[in-house]
Amino acid sequence: MADSVPLTGALDLTSAHERRPLTLEILHAWVTTVDHKKIGLMYIGYALIFLVIAGLEAIVMRVQLAVPQNSLVSPQVFNRMFTMHGTTMVFFVGMPILFGFGNYLIPLMLGARDMAFPRLNAFSFWISVFGGLLLYFSFLGGDGLYGAGNAPDVGWFAYAPLTAKVFSPGHSTDYWTLGIFLSGIGSIGTALNIVTTIVVMRCPGMKLSRMPLLVWLYLVMCFLVFIAVGPLTAAQIMLSIDRYLGGHFFDTQAGGSAVLWMHFFWIFGHPEVYVLVLPAFGFASEIIPVFSRKAIFGYPAMVTASVAIGFISLSVWAHHMFTVGMGPGANTFFTLSTMIIAVPTGIKIFNWVATLWGGNIRFTTAMLFCVAFLFQFLVAGLTGIMLSASPFNWQLSGSYFVVAHFHYVLVGAILFTIFAAFYYWFPKMSGRMMSETLGKWHFWLFLIGFHLTFDFMHIPGMLGMPRRIYTYELDRGWGVWNLIVSTGAVFQALAIACFVINLLRSYFKGKIAGPDPWDAWTLEWSTASPPPVYNFATIPSVQSRRPLWDLKHPEDSDSKYEL
Amino acid sequence: MTWLILGESGLFDLRLVAHRWLLSVPFWLSEGRTSIFSPKGTPAHFIFGLSMFVLAITAGIFLAAGGVLTYVLIRYRHRATDSDYEPAQIYGSTQIELSWTVIPILVVVVLFLTTARVIFNTEYARKPREALDVIVIGHQFWWEFRYPKLGIVTANELHIPVSDPHHPTPTYLEMSSSDTDHSFWVPQLAGKMDVIPNRVNVMWIDPETPGLYLGQCAQYCGTQHAKMLLRVYGQSRGDFDTWVAQQQQAEKRDASTEEGRSVFLRNACINCHAIAGTVATGRFGPDLTHLAGRDTIASGAVPNTPENLRKWIDNPDQMKPGCLMPPMHLNDPDLNAVTAYLTTLH
Numbered sequence: 001m002a003d004s005v006p007l008t009g010a011l012d013l014t015s016a017h018e019r020r021p022l023t024l025e026i027l028h029a030w031v032t033t034v035d036h037k038k039i040g041l042m043y044i045g046y047a048l049i050f051l052v053i054a055g056l057e058a059i060v061m062r063v064q065l066a067v068p069q070n071s072l073v074s075p076q077v078f079n080r081m082f083t084m085h086g087t088t089m090v091f092f093v094g095m096p097i098l099f100g101f102g103n104y105l106i107p108l109m110l111g112a113r114d115m116a117f118p119r120l121n122a123f124s125f126w127i128s129v130f131g132g133l134l135l136y137f138s139f140l141g142g143d144g145l146y147g148a149g150n151a152p153d154v155g156w157f158a159y160a161p162l163t164a165k166v167f168s169p170g171h172s173t174d175y176w177t178l179g180i181f182l183s184g185i186g187s188i189g190t191a192l193n194i195v196t197t198i199v200v201m202r203c204p205g206m207k208l209s210r211m212p213l214l215v216w217l218y219l220v221m222c223f224l225v226f227i228a229v230g231p232l233t234a235a236q237i238m239l240s241i242d243r244y245l246g247g248h249f250f251d252t253q254a255g256g257s258a259v260l261w262m263h264f265f266w267i268f269g270h271p272e273v274y275v276l277v278l279p280a281f282g283f284a285s286e287i288i289p290v291f292s293r294k295a296i297f298g299y300p301a302m303v304t305a306s307v308a309i310g311f312i313s314l315s316v317w318a319h320h321m322f323t324v325g326m327g328p329g330a331n332t333f334f335t336l337s338t339m340i341i342a343v344p345t346g347i348k349i350f351n352w353v354a355t356l357w358g359g360n361i362r363f364t365t366a367m368l369f370c371v372a373f374l375f376q377f378l379v380a381g382l383t384g385i386m387l388s389a390s391p392f393n394w395q396l397s398g399s400y401f402v403v404a405h406f407h408y409v410l411v412g413a414i415l416f417t418i419f420a421a422f423y424y425w426f427p428k429m430s431g432r433m434m435s436e437t438l439g440k441w442h443f444w445l446f447l448i449g450f451h452l453t454f455d456f457m458h459i460p461g462m463l464g465m466p467r468r469i470y471t472y473e474l475d476r477g478w479g480v481w482n483l484i485v486s487t488g489a490v491f492q493a494l495a496i497a498c499f500v501i502n503l504l505r506s507y508f509k510g511k512i513a514g515p516d517p518w519d520a521w522t523l524e525w526s527t528a529s530p531p532p533v534y535n536f537a538t539i540p541s542v543q544s545r546r547p548l549w550d551l552k553h554p555e556d557s558d559s560k561y562e563l
Numbered sequence: 564m565t566w567l568i569l570g571e572s573g574l575f576d577l578r579l580v581a582h583r584w585l586l587s588v589p590f591w592l593s594e595g596r597t598s599i600f601s602p603k604g605t606p607a608h609f610i611f612g613l614s615m616f617v618l619a620i621t622a623g624i625f626l627a628a629g630g631v632l633t634y635v636l637i638r639y640r641h642r643a644t645d646s647d648y649e650p651a652q653i654y655g656s657t658q659i660e661l662s663w664t665v666i667p668i669l670v671v672v673v674l675f676l677t678t679a680r681v682i683f684n685t686e687y688a689r690k691p692r693e694a695l696d697v698i699v700i701g702h703q704f705w706w707e708f709r710y711p712k713l714g715i716v717t718a719n720e721l722h723i724p725v726s727d728p729h730h731p732t733p734t735y736l737e738m739s740s741s742d743t744d745h746s747f748w749v750p751q752l753a754g755k756m757d758v759i760p761n762r763v764n765v766m767w768i769d770p771e772t773p774g775l776y777l778g779q780c781a782q783y784c785g786t787q788h789a790k791m792l793l794r795v796y797g798q799s800r801g802d803f804d805t806w807v808a809q810q811q812q813a814e815k816r817d818a819s820t821e822e823g824r825s826v827f828l829r830n831a832c833i834n835c836h837a838i839a840g841t842v843a844t845g846r847f848g849p850d851l852t853h854l855a856g857r858d859t860i861a862s863g864a865v866p867n868t869p870e871n872l873r874k875w876i877d878n879p880d881q882m883k884p885g886c887l888m889p890p891m892h893l894n895d896p897d898l899n900a901v902t903a904y905l906t907t908l909h
Contacts, residue, residue: 162743252760298655325764328686382621389678394754395599398781464597464750466781469789
């Protein structure tokens with residue numbers, strides 16, 4: 001890689017060497033910080049802890065389902081496991097880890113010194129943490145009545161009226177409601193912060209049309225958070241009113257509607273998928289060009305496609321409800337809107353492939369994760385098309401095929417690019433490189449585990465296996481597939497162990513990274529690794545989408561070619 | 564934490580696990596009685612046809628896009644012998660991007676129109692006058708089937724006539740739930756339809772050959788969602804009529820089981836269960852008028868043998884933890900008597 005070229009004046013070299021702070025001082029500094037980088041790292045660390053917890057919950061389920069008629073765990077425990085696994089992964093792993101990267105990277109990429117509202121940032125983070133802790137406190141405090149269970153067991157979309165007091169006594173459902181309610185407040189706060197930062201904190205020359213794609217994708221994601229999280233929060237309040245104040249929104253015994261909850265949940269739930277996947281697209285859109293050594297292909301089309309996905313994703317929610325008897329009119333409409341979303345998504349995949357075309361592709365660990373993402377996201381998109389054809393969906397919905405499909409998106413696309421983002425930005429965040437050897441182990445083990453688990457999970461679904469069953473009959477022919485699926489979980493667990501070891505080892509012993517180890521082009525690579533608290537001593541100014549490319553190739557600068 | 568992982572059922576017995584797994588081996592390659600790819604009824608055939616079409620198109624897209632991607636990765640990989648050159652920077656191409664916008668739109672149009680036809684064919688199908696009506700009521704964790712025109716009430720095992728394509732006699736299921744959401748799914752006959760409280764959904768099925776069609780609840784409904792199994796018996800017209808006639812008979816009293824009968828009627832059984840012709844008119848649990856005519860108990864969880872029945876009455880929670888029937892705490896003579904009585908209810 002070429003030598004790094006930090007922007008002139010990025011660092012303030014005048015500050016004096018300070019004494020090493022005490023542990024208590026360090027802790028105090030982290031808890032009280034309003035620095036977007038520290039908050040970003042705390043978001044990521046918090047999400048990683050929950051990733052391991054929710055992963056272990058998945059392992060319990062996979063061991064239970066490895067063989068038919070297993071009785072390792074009771075149905076009650078199994079139901080808690082899938083509820084906690086789903087809720088944790090979506091609200092306390094996916095959202096915080098993406099907000100963490102966004103928090104860390106967006107000000108750096110825009111040439112800003114912090115987020116627009118640093119204190120709101122800290123508030124949003126801590127309220128989300130509180131939400132996660134409340135959810136897990138249910139293991140201790142959920143048993144409101146003797147024998148009423150502990151952790152919630154209503155499923156991550158908690159369909160009414162199963163959540164009513166009569167079917168879910170005790171407090172476990174309330175912890176679920178409150179945890180999500182609080183994390184929703186945190187999400188809206190951070191989304192507001194990111195949008196404001198993008199709108200007002202861009203450095204001179206950073207027009208909207210010059211922003212890195214990652215920033216664009218976070219912008220669309222945050223608008224979706226505004227629109228989607230509100231209904232979810234409202235639904236949680238309505239549910240609490242039902243449970244404690246005698247409301248009847250979802251009380252079907254008193255004329256309430258179970259379908260109402262579904263609409264409220266999925267008008268959140270489907271955009272939520274895009275809330276999670278758009279930042280993943282952002283990571284891929286930053287990493288693939290750098291390791292192909294080419295500018296992203298069709299930047300304006302990529303931006304348009306992202307915005308289009310954002311809009312269309314608001315009109316597809318009821319494809320989760322094809323089996324509730326909405327009638328042919330609604331089924332047809334939601335089939336069409338869901339299929340249309342394949343068009344902008346296809347454009348994105350094709351443009352990434354075109355970016356690779358003619359490149360000089362380096363298969364670093366980060367790039368390997370992105371390449372796997374491309375294949376897997378392609379498959380996830382195609383199974384999505386199958387599910388969008390509503391009659392086909394009448395067979396597949398609620399089966400293990402759906403579970404396989406959305407894990408292809410959440411793991412195969414989102415988690416893979418998150419790992420890519422770790423390998424790519426860890427040097428910036430810590431100042432040290434991650435080990436490529438351990439990284440390759442992590443990648444290949446995870447790839448094998450992922451495909452064993454989620455490829456083979458499609459099959460029992462097509463053979464009639466519904467999701468959320470704690471065991472299944474001998475004579476259905478699902479046993480062999482489930483055993484393979486469970487075997488994959490072992491590989492995934494080993495891969496995650498490699499990853500955690502790699503993170504810890506590299507943090508202490510990794511090779512010193514320098515400011516720009518990948519010979520990259522966006523502004524975060526123009527300052528020190530890790531960046532100083534002020535990010536840039538002199539606010540940079542940019543003339544193109546790839547300011548560092550311009551600096552390194554003054555004879556062939558981007559500004560000459562861009563639209 | 565150990566109690567949490569191990570649950571109520573004790574240690575993880577590897578030998579038992581291996582045994583159960585081996586028992587399932589012969590079924591791996593069986594024709595798949597719950598497979599969506601072995602349709603045995605019209606709606607399932609509609610879906611099967613559509614699914615083949617969608618699978619062909621998506622497989623084509625996968626091969627094309629995946630092939631190009633593989634080619635690019637191999638062709639343009641950085642080789643050890645390569646210099647650290649920066650390749651030509653290409654920023655985009657309107658023509659190419661237009662082509663991969665327009666082609667997918669055309670594919671979507673074709674897929675959508677094909678799908679829309681199947682939606683309307685299934686949901687707007689004309690109901691023949693000969694159609695059989697059955698009311699399906701989902702309960703935690705069993706199915707209630709009522710035949711309003713025939714005066715039959717039964718549970719968990721749905722008997723319907725096969726349908727001759729020339730004189731179709733489909734069965735129309737009017738579905739609702741008495742508690743939480745459920746979903747009626749028998750893959751060989753049709754796609755699933757949710758069973759939702761305070762709402763009536765309708766679907767139709769028409770098995771083309773006599774036989775047993777398996778399925779189960781496909782919407783999470785609580786603790787024992789996994790054991791809310793479904794059995795649909797497609798019967799020839801003659802067999803079905805015989806079954807109907809038998810179901811319409813009232814209880815036949817038999818002096819040898821008078822004692823069990825009186826145990827049943829003296830205990831809380833009657834609060835939840837009904838036996839036609841007696842004072843037992845409970846509606847919370849399955850109707851037991853013709854219990855002995857069923858192949859299974861506990862919503863398909865176990866075969867209907869006297870031993871299983873006895874164990875079930877003694878402590879249902881042992882067989883189906885979390886089910887809503889309480890243990891009856893009968894003494895042994897009473898337990899035997901009531902089991903003997905129930906096994907005579909043909």
